[in-house]
Amino acid sequence: MIKVEHLVKRFGGLTAVDDCTLSVPAGSITAVIGPNGAGKTTLFSMIAGFLKPNGGRILMDGDDITGLSPPTLFHKGLVRTFQIPHELSRMTVLENLMLVPPAQVGEHVWLAWLQPGRVRAQEKEIRERAEEVLQFLDLYRLRYELAGRLSGGQKKLLELGRTMMIEPRVVLLDEPAAGVNRTLLGKLTEAIQRLNEEQGYTFVVIEHDMDMIAELCSPVIVMAQGRVLAEGSMAEIRRNRDVLEAYLGVVED
Numbered sequence: 001m002i003k004v005e006h007l008v009k010r011f012g013g014l015t016a017v018d019d020c021t022l023s024v025p026a027g028s029i030t031a032v033i034g035p036n037g038a039g040k041t042t043l044f045s046m047i048a049g050f051l052k053p054n055g056g057r058i059l060m061d062g063d064d065i066t067g068l069s070p071p072t073l074f075h076k077g078l079v080r081t082f083q084i085p086h087e088l089s090r091m092t093v094l095e096n097l098m099l100v101p102p103a104q105v106g107e108h109v110w111l112a113w114l115q116p117g118r119v120r121a122q123e124k125e126i127r128e129r130a131e132e133v134l135q136f137l138d139l140y141r142l143r144y145e146l147a148g149r150l151s152g153g154q155k156k157l158l159e160l161g162r163t164m165m166i167e168p169r170v171v172l173l174d175e176p177a178a179g180v181n182r183t184l185l186g187k188l189t190e191a192i193q194r195l196n197e198e199q200g201y202t203f204v205v206i207e208h209d210m211d212m213i214a215e216l217c218s219p220v221i222v223m224a225q226g227r228v229l230a231e232g233s234m235a236e237i238r239r240n241r242d243v244l245e246a247y248l249g250v251v252e253d
């Protein structure tokens, strides 16, 4: 679904992503792991359109999407999750979801005046979808809570919910497990699994929590120094000497 070919990103003299080539199979939950500074976040930022590469290209379903803006990629169904922006933290959970859908009819003031029925119908549809998403994520009882008051894990679930509002095709998840307690991590993992199996979402996950990766992801791609060092199942990766060296330094016999 996503192909990255010979991608390069330099920051001054530093090459953060260095001739990186990899594929994300359609319908997979692919992990990208690697030691700190390996270039994972920079790679994500380029795929999601937040950084322009210095070389190479990115394909989605065979189309060249290199350098397209985040909103354009969003409309193509490729989204990256973020921390909830500051301004959204003062809105309720439900409002956070209802703000997501693109091209809301109600945004056009004249249309609201000329065709109020159409606007109301769309708002109702969006609200129903938002409530459905909240039920799915078990956040429904918190729908009138301010987003800023949620726990770390609940915020991650809400972020996932925001992506569900556009029914995306590829979701880039940036460290979903960070700051999430075990109970909510279970819920988050289950939601990702179900969205993958039942809705066919493809996920690409950057994660340091190896337990979560082992449970959720295949294939696992290991990056080090801006390149792909290894790829395979978690069991294969665990046995790979180059990977151990990248994480731990020199490996003794």
Ligand SMILES: Nc1ncnc2c1ncn2[C@@H]1O[C@H](COP(=O)(O)OP(=O)(O)OP(=O)(O)O)[C@@H](O)[C@H]1O
Pocket: 011, 014, 015, 016, 034, 035, 036, 037, 038, 039, 040, 041, 042, 043
């Ligand atoms: N905007 C930037 N300007 C300059 N250097 C940067 C910038 N962003 C990243 N780097 C550098 O690029 C390299 C790769 O960083 P990146 O954040 O992509 O790694 P990472 O694998 O995501 O690491 P981590 O697991 O610690 O988040 C690092 O050496 C980092 O210091």
